Amino acid sequence: MCGIAGLILGDPKATTAAIDIHESLYYLQHRGQDAAGITVSQGGRVYQAKGNGLVSKVMSDGARLQQLPGNLGIGHLRYPTAGSSSASEAQPFYVNAPFGLCMSVNGNLINVEELREFLDVVARRHINSDSDSELLLNVYAHALGELGKSRVNSEDIFAALRAVYEKCQGAFACAVMIAGFGILGFRDANGIRPLCIGSRPSLTLDGATDYFMASESVALKQLGFSNIRDIKPGEAVFIQKGGAPIFRQVVKQRSYTPDIFEFCYFARPDTISDGISVYRSRQNMGIELAKRMREVLGDKVIDEIDVVVPVPETSNTSAAALAEQLNKPYSNAFVKNRYVFRTFILPNQGLRKQSVRRKLSPIECEFEGRNVLVVDDSLVRGTTSREIVQMVRECKAKKVIFASCSPAITNQHIYGIDLADPSELAAHGRTTEEIAKYIQADHLVYLSLDGLKEACMNAAGKDCEVEDFEVGVFSGKYVTGVPEGYFEHLSLLRKNKKRKATAAGLTVVGPREPSENAVVVTSSGPVNGADPEHREDISIHNFASEIQR
Template identity: 45%
Template sequence: MCGIVGILSTTKKDVCLYIYDALTIIQHRGQDAAGITTASKGRFCMRKGNGLVKNVFRTHDMENLVGDMGIGHVRYPTAGSSSEAEAQPFYVNSPYGIAFAHNGNLTNAEALSKEIFEQDLRHLNTNSDSEVLLNILASEIAEEQKHRINENDIFKAVTKLHNRVRGAYAAIGMIPGYGIFGFRDPHGIRPLILGERTTKNGTKYMLTSESVGLTALGFKITRDIKPGEAIVIDRNGKVHSHQCSENSILSPCIFEFVYFARPDSIIDNISVYKSRLRMGEKLAEKIKLKWSIEDIDVVMPVPDTSRTAALQLANELDLKYREGFIKNRYIARTFIMPGQKQRKKSVRQKLSAIELEFKDKNVLLVDDSIVRGTTSQEIVQMARAAGAKKVFFASAAPPVRYPNVYGIDMASKNEFVAHNKTTDEVCKTIGADKLIYQNLEDLIWSVQQGNPDILSFDCSCFDGNYLTKDIDTPYLDNLEALRSDKAKQNDQNNVSSELIYNDAD
């Protein structure tokens, strides 16, 4: 999962500070690396590196990022490595010069890499599928062999790209001297939204992953980019759009609403906040049917994502709601920590318990989901250590049993605590007295109520139904070999070895 931003201004003023602020607002979508590329007088200005936005960019970097258009990216790795070379935006010099940022994951990246080398005669410098996507686009644009590009050339290239590429992708690109563009995969799995900010001096246009990136900076929401659609904003501020896929069906990723997106975002006309309220409502209904509510003294969220669902659940059950855990906001999201050992350590660093809220009480802990079980197990132990008599656990999402192949770091089914386990077995593993999961149909209802026109969602990590219809057992086995915690640790060791070797030079 990553976050992307593209801004074009007709005021002829530098846009780098707006991009910086927007990336900071969507920092929750990636904490591994950040980058900004701007265009000025036909040339690119670029700065990118590993770390948080605030650590990658210094004053002198911002002074050098001149230009009235630019794109930005925050990353956490799902495919490829965590090396600085794979930080985005990427760039190709032919044709025209294209800077590019991507959120998602290509499911046929390996075959495309071979095609790019043998058929398109282009060179890849990293293992990132984002570079693959960029080179496919560049190759298709180059087919026109024109000295000057226009919006129709981009639309033709994106149409051909859709025919070659499989997977999830929301992408933003920039061509110096011409403008910025964005497009979304035919299923609309990953989000992309357009907004604008008009003053007496002109208009700024922004494409970004979440609406909060717009509204927090004073931009007005225009609309979501449709699945399979491409948007081009030329340097004069004219917005062009075209549907580039004939078989587009909006099926957004439901895990965006469960965990990844900020609650103050609206994705495909669905309020993330309200969808989480409904998740708490539905989970409360199930608890009423399955459990004796009298056994529960207090409801507590696992901060922060589950807070909305937990509050609504407590209201529906007419139970006390308390904040039993205090979060250290300077610790990164544990879900996207690279490795089980690091996640486990980070849970203790991130949360501390308020003992007086736990002592001699039967506590119902509510979390947004349970993936590897690391956080859940540690939190249950912390609750018991703080004096809880009994610890019940509720997940606002169903059991995660299947790998996610569309850009969320859940590749290895053997790392999922619910893989080949019943609810009772998971309960025993995390050390809780009782455990309850949301039903998938209730989760879908909770999100779909925000936009009844959406008839399907990507729920693959819960039901194993892959929208692109190209996922089989060999693919999943290969994915696990590349993206499991063990594989990432080996990759990290290789990167560290390279750094040591280079330092020795």
């Protein structure tokens, strides 16, 4: 799960695309806090700033934007999956041939070994990282190069995309910049990962139109874009400089099944995704959860509840609706420190556990002597939930009931969200009663899968075309199927990641070592070195790697 953005300004002389892309990334920051990047193009030249950290850090609170001139570009926010979190995997990725392609990817491929072999043996393309997104870019670059043209048109752009759909299995939503030519957006044939596009009148050229694509509609709305529509499964859109969007159904839609976790957790509440209001879906989750609680706990236990408290912030909307349905007081009794990482996204369990108390501070008087219903969006490993229950008990609550707005998570997520190895999941091999005991709650209630689906579908607008949802984490049934050996591959990646993290924790880097937070990308791989702006042997400048003075 990452955040992507792509913009082309209607004024061909404009140089400010990076400013809008930069602002949009703040509206998408919740989708990934591990790394950020912006790549733009001006006159066929490519400029880039990317590295590990939040947008504000990588872009030096906007100071870097003056070094990113261009009238078209793409942006990316990385949430690390089971692989590495190294700076070399910060996106957008770039290849100089053919035509100077840059790509931002949200998703995860499940046939990476097959793709690596193809790119090595058949395409003879060098892969510089462990990221499957780089594989996807190179598959597309190879297909575009195989057309054998020195110049391409929109038909060529779409024709080459067919190779991506034929070879790449999994979930993906992508924004592509072709240097000095245009931007391309496309989405997997099941619509698992989100992507939308909108337009606005040019701010600098009368009669011209700017076009912007992003993971969530809120990023478009906040920048003044309207006429927002979702890219459909298997569909692509290409906008050439000075032109209008060309939409093309590249491959037949296999299904329309967005990942339901977008609605449970990841998307902002003010987003409309695939015709479904995230805010309304979360309200409905609270309503459905109230029904479920009555079924599971009965009226006696519910009558004893004194207060409903959400774990901020994703569950706030659901908890408020739940409290209304149960006719119970609602209290924002946890104060959130907004300057701490989301615990779900933190890379290991030790950091997640420490971060809970840094992130949440209880208002003790709201808990003392009361029977408390704590509501959270999900329960994954149980680390956060257990710590929260303990905090409530330390505030001298009489009873703690824990309610999850999603069903029990019993399986791995394979489409870009690194939940956990199955053995680390709280629901792995445990009954609901055993999980309640594990997190030290008096009672635990999960929303049913049918209830969750109904909550989302009831939030759909009249033009919504969603057929169902990707719910593999709850059911073990994945819309794409799973190649043999893939789960073992994921497990190995996680073990290697932990091993590297342990080793990194023992490594001391001297003050004069090259920065590991950003790279200068060349045709032969990453180069850390001084004065990248004036090197003549590179075709892309990453100004985020320069030393701050």
